[in-house]
Amino acid sequence: MNDPLKEFTKNLNNLLTGRDEDEQGTLIKKHSSNLHAFGEFSFPNTVKPWHEYMHEEADCNFLTYIRKGPDDIINASKEWKLSVKNVKFFNDRVHLFLDRRTAIQVGLECCAANNNWIIQKLNDKQDVAYIDPLCDGASITALRVKCLVHAINGLVAINSKDLPKATRVVVTSKSLSNCDEQQIVLCGPVLNAKTNLKENNLSGEDFIKLRQNELMLIAQHKYGLRAGTEDKWREFIAHLGHSAVTFELLQTRPSSAVKINFDVSTGCSKGAAFILYNCARLETVIRTFNERVVDGTYPPLPHITNTDFSLLTQEEEWALVLGYAAGAAGALAGCGAQPHRLCAFLSALARILSQYYRKTRILTASCYLKSSLWQKCCH
Incomplete structure (x- = not known):
């Protein structure tokens, strides 16, 4: 996939150090908030964090040491997909402000190309994740295992270029599983938030119906009784309930237990419903x-x-x-x-x-x- 943000980080790191580093190995930080005040990227301007790239000790800032200034960064970035429009200094860090006009076009073009690529990958996917036979049942924890398998297969298809061809992943909720596979993903249990114990009274199908009923009540409150009588509404709510349950079961780290409040009156699926809405x-x-x-x-x-x-x-x-x-x-x-x-x-x-x-x-x-x-x- 086209990743203009990763490409920008790589280009900037190469300009500053002369090396190609992966995104995790760089000192360049991508910001997620206050972009108007602090820019989209920043990096430290003190020499200590960059010591492994330096050949001698220095009593100056990092940009002075490498003999580069704001204009050098701006001019070099003109050859990149994302270019720098302004450079500012805050608290021993160099903050970079992108040229938004061109960056918006680049971002949308990459998004459109990636969307088509993802659709093709998902259509051509081959399953590499499988359910541990010992976990194939009707419980809510078993439903979480199934959801996790489906999600992993989709993510693997999208990132298949980095995956060995013979990879096989088994998802299990049994910590002592006897599966002799290349990779095992442990799936934590589904707990009742009120008792803090594993939920055994409701099945996975019961849980889906519970969320469907909750969403139907919300729809009737907002759109009137017709939401419960028309076929298109019932089909829509049925699909929405499945999606809401899937999100609830996957939003917690796979190996951790997920706590679910099964009381419909509390509106427990509102997080998932908000995204789906x-x-x-x-x-x-x-x-x-x-x-x-x-x-x-x-x-x-x-x-x-x-x-x-x-x-x-x-x-x-x-x-x-x-x-x-x-x-x-x-x-x-x-x-x-x-x-x-x-x-x-x-x-x-x-x-x-x-x-x-x-x-x-x-x-x-x-x-x-x-x-x-x-x-x-x-x-």
């Missing part, structure tokens, strides 16, 4: 836009090279592009057999998207009639 919100925005292009309400999207991304000035817009559109490749590559990291990534994405949507109403009639932003973008 924002996913549905995105799907609705895209579908509505396409429908209104067909009926002539909106013009078609311009080509990405003809779009003025300098009009995207809100911090949430930049965070969505840099951290999530451009950052998805790195997030997926870093998951391995740990889907809880992907769950954390999706939770953070949903929070930013929700914040942005509350501030910026999208595809509303008033926005279209009162604002010339659309026309400016499609120059």
Whole structure:
């Protein structure tokens, strides 16, 4: 996958040290908050952290030692996919501010290419993870094992280039499993949050029905009784319940026990439901836009090279592009057999998207009639 953030880190590290280091071995830090104040990347400007790259002791800062300054970084980055627009110094660190206008285009282009690549990989995937036969049952813990197997197979397919061909992974909830395989992933039990004991009274199917009923109550409260009577609503809630349960069971590190509150009245699936709701919100925005292009309400999207991304000035817009559109490749590559990291990534994405949507109403009639932003973008 295309990972412009990892590529930027590699290019910058090479400029500073003359070496190609992997992302984990570099002193360059990618920021996730306060980007407007502290930039997107930073690195220490004291010599001590860089001692392994230095041939002699020095009583100056690191940039002075390597005989480089802000202009050298800015000029060198002009040849990279992501370029540096400004350099500032805070508390013995060098902070880099990217050229957002070009970076947004690069991030969206990489996201589109990666999306197509991921779809192909998932369609062509071959299962390498399997359920320990001793764990194949109807319990909620057994359901967690099944969910973990499915998630690992998807993540492995996406990152298959780094995987030995003969790899076989067995997922088990038995700490003393007799599986003689190359790799064993231990799956922790599902505990009842009230008793702190392993849940044995409810089956996995019961748990799914419990969450489906909860989501149906929420839908009826928000949309009226029709949410419980129409077939399309029942199908939607059934799918949503499965997805919510999957997220709940995978959001904790696989080897750790996951505590579940089974009391419907507490709204325990709200974390998963929040992510799924924002996913549905995105799907609705895209579908509505396409429908209104067909009926002539909106013009078609311009080509990405003809779009003025300098009009995207809100911090949430930049965070969505840099951290999530451009950052998805790195997030997926870093998951391995740990889907809880992907769950954390999706939770953070949903929070930013929700914040942005509350501030910026999208595809509303008033926005279209009162604002010339659309026309400016499609120059």
